Amino acid sequence: MFPKFLARASLDVWKAGRHFLLLDLALVLTCLLLIFSHAVVFWFHLIFFLLSLGAFYWKLSTFLERSGFCIAIVSSMVILSVFNGQLDIEELVEIPMLTTILVLVFVIAQRRRAAEAALRRNNRELESRIAERTRALSRINDELAQGLVEAHRTGERLRKLSSVVEQTDDIVVITNRRGIIEYVNPSFEHRLGYRREEVIGRTPRILKSGQHPRSFYRHLWETILSGNVYAGTIVNKKKDGSLYFEEKIITPLRDEKGTITHFVSTGRDITERVQSEKKLRHIARKNQAILNAIPDSMFHLNRAGDLLDYKVAETDAMLPRITGNAHTATLQDFLPRSLVPIILRHIGDTLDSGQMQVLEYHLPTAVGARDYEIRLVVYGREEVLAIVRDITERKKRAAALEEERNRIFRDLHDGLAQVLGYLRLKLDGLTIQPAVQQEASLQTEIEQARETANEAYELVRNMLAASRPANTADFASALLAQARTEGNRAGFKVHLTADGQAQPLPPVVQHQVLYLFQEGLANISKHAHAKNVDIHLTWTNDALTITLHDDGCGFDPTRPQPNGHFGLTIMHERAAEVDGRLTVHSQPGRGTTLSLWLPLLSVPQSATGTAVPAD
Incomplete structure (x- = not known):
């Protein structure tokens, strides 16, 4: 102890x-x-x-x-x-x-x-x-555990990679350095028709189509043997002999020493895409040919006036050319400053309304003035297509036509109108002669001749009024005079009202519209037995709507027109000639309503400050 x-x-x-x-x-x-x-x-x-x-x-x-x-x-x-x-x-x-x-x-x-x-x-x-x-053993254990985890992850990645290669829709081929095939995936078998055992041990020459020269394959091998990746399109041949386009990538594989040991080829069958692109190129060439054949210039613009694309007609030497990068240009870069706000306003109107806008512009140049018609149509979200046409020659032809119309007016006025007027006066004088009054049958014949002469005279006067719109620049006044003349003959009263700011109509348009409603008034006079006729004009910035309503007997518009009656057909044709739309609503006993919607050409100011009227 x-x-x-x-x-x-x-x-x-x-x-x-x-x-x-x-x-x-x-x-x-x-x-x-x-x-x-x-x-x-x-x-x-x-x-x-x-x-x-x-x-x-x-x-x-x-x-x-x-x-x-x-x-x-x-x-x-x-x-x-x-x-x-x-x-x-x-x-x-x-x-x-x-x-x-x-x-x-x-x-x-x-x-x-x-x-x-x-x-x-x-x-x-x-x-x-x-x-x-102990620490060393712990480190070794940690390293072993980490190694096991990495080995497990590597195994998982290899399994996933194997699954990807096996399940991918792309064609996968693995060869050794000499080009001997060692592996092909199921997509290779499915798309090309070969079984795996048929190609293992062989070279990719079995797919050779004969569409490429030797230099093509020599360049391919030089690329991959130098360690670079090859990427390109190859025309190959399937087992059944059919050709296909393959978008191919060949990648060299290296060992730990950096020596190339294998090549991995991945390819995608793009035959359908190539054929589609060929068709699209053919369509594009046709469209380009059609586009080149169109004499108009075209500008693709957004709401802000930025130029997205354009085509200037080769025959149009007067239109300002675009310099620099067209895709960064705006309207201010190639159009007169006075025209830019007008175009921008109409672009906004086109996009907001979804309807085509049409305007004309008088462009002075160093070699003479030119007239252009600009049509704006919706061409995508917040984008329009401006179609620009040189209408200078058309304006000249219209001016020549106007001159010819004036000549005819003078000839009618000084010739036929004078003769008809004299004939009316003589027939009026004959009807009051005692000898004629004693002969009832003769008096009847003379009165009928007088009525026919009066009708011919009024027809000539209306033709003269329509052929000289400069004398009746106010469309409402011309229409009202025409309606009252017909009303005096048929015994109905005419009432005209208007909304909005009136605009001058092009001569040809006014001529056609007056003839259209002259036919409508004649039908009222002959068939409607109306007491009152109401005419209403509605003016907007881009359209005129004319409504003519009578309180006559009406008719059934669904019934076919009798033989020899072409009034409604001619009225619809005249409306179409001025890009208008005519609608007819009628019921027996409830009168008839004619309504004409007429687009108006916008009339901007020219560079000289004068208004350019539409033709």
Whole structure:
């Protein structure tokens, strides 16, 4: 039990300084008891015991100090006790013996401490080595675990890659460096008609179509053998002999040394796309030919007036040319400044209404003025197509026609009209002659002739009025005069109302419209037995609507016209000639309504500031 106590003490007291203080106090107390007590032998043995115990913990200097002090006191007290007769002289012999034993115990204790220190160092080194080895093993385990995870991921990626290659719709072929086929995917078999075992070990020459020269394949092999990727379109041949277009990419594969070992070819059958593109190119050539044959210039514009595309007619040398990048140009870059806001306003009207806008422009140039007609139609979301036509020659022909019309007017006025007028006067005079009045049958014949002459005269007057719109520039006044003339003959009253700002009509249009409503008024006079006729004009910026309504007997417009009656047909034809729409609504006993919708040409200001009337 004593060795266990020493061992425990050597571990605990060595680490705790408070135990040294207790040992010193015990030595001091024992020395005092030795001095003041008669039990000298007991106490000096106890002192040597405490010194032996301290030998296991003290350092050499501490041991020498305490042991020297205590042995001096013990020796003094023993010698004094021998002189006093309290002890036998033999007791003096124990002091050197106990001192020798004490020295031996100290030496043994020092060696034990040294052994324990070495053992602790060895334990620390062993623990350090074990910890280091544990960490190394932990790192190796982590690396192995990471390697297993990466191997699992690599396996998953390889499986996915294999699934992709097997399931892709593209044609996949893998060859070695010499071009020997080692793998083809199911798409190869499905599209080309070969089974896998038929092509493994062979070269891609089995697909050769004969459509490419040798230089084509030489360039292909030079590209991939140099380590570059080849990409291009190849015409190949299927097993059944049919040709197909393949969009092919050939990629070299390298080993860890960088040496090319295999080639991976991926291809897509683009035969349908090539054929579609061929058809589209053919259609594009036809469309381009048609477009080139159209004499008009065309401009593709957005709402802001940016030019998206254009075509200027080759025959139109007067239209301003576009310079620079056409796709960044705007209207301001190639049109007169005065025309730009007009075009932009009509572009907005076209897009907002969805209806075609038409305007004319008089363009002065260095070699003479030209007249252009501009038609704006919706050509996509927030985009319009402006079709520009040179109508200078048409305007000249219209002017020549107007001159010819004036000549005919003069001839009619000075010739036929005068003759009919004289005939009317003579027939009026004959009807009041007594001889004629006595002959009832003769008087009837003369009155009928007079009515026919009056009708012919009024017809000539109407023709003259229609052929000279400059004399009746106000369309409403011309129409009202025409209606009242017919009303005076047939006995119905005419009422005319109008809404909106009136605009001048082109001469040809006004001529056709007056003839159209002259036919309508004649029908009222002959068939309707009407008492009242209401005419209403509705003017807008781009259209005129004319409504003529009578309170006559009406008719069924769904019934076929009797033979020899072409009035309605001629009226519809005249409406179509001026791009108008004529509608007829009638019911027996409820009168008839004629309605004509007529588009109006916009009339912008010319560069000289004068209004250009539409022809």
